Amino acid sequence: LAKTTQPISMDSYEGQEVNITCSHNNIATNDYITWYQQFPSQGPRFIIQGYKTKVTNEVASLFIPADRKSSTLSLPRVSLSDTAVYYCLVGAYNTNAGKSTFGDGTTLTVKP
């Protein structure tokens, strides 16, 4: 499983766009990048997954450069309810077969 590195914490204000970057220098060819969101005392929740270039859904966008050694989760116009811990995971179930490493995550605090 590729090791990931994220900033420990980030602050933002309501209405701003937030970008959280994850480094994964040892990403394998068939690995995907997945982001989860976790609120205090709740289980993580899937946000978005991608392999290359850009992926967008109703919640976020995921930008992955050509070398795939990093990725950026972009949250448009954050609100107070986006305050949470965000985790970046790298892997592929057909090789990892259930094994999963979450890392420390990034604590995002959105201020009014």
Added chain:
Amino acid sequence: EAQVTQNPRYLITVTGKKLTVTCSQNMNHEYMSWYRQDPGLGLRQIYYSMNVEVTDKGDVPEGYKVSRKEKRNFPLILESPSPNQTSLYFCASSSLSTRDGQETQYFGPGTRLLVL
């Protein structure tokens, strides 16, 4: 409603008294996992299961047992709990898909355990 359930949600016990935390999913998922979460240490995988009767160790398996006799259930067993197993525990399930990618995990609400 598709969900992962855990019981109990809160548990206070004493050192050495065997306990079981149950986990059940209604999504017919093949994969199930147990994690523990401690302040400053993030989520760490304890055990995982790829299907019935197939389990393997995660990153922190010491002091824990699991079993997967039915596809929907994946209980976590602490044969002799110790205070260092005081933690927040999460069960998760995910589906084996024919497409490429990384499985999307669905998490339960968590079980907060205190071992005195």
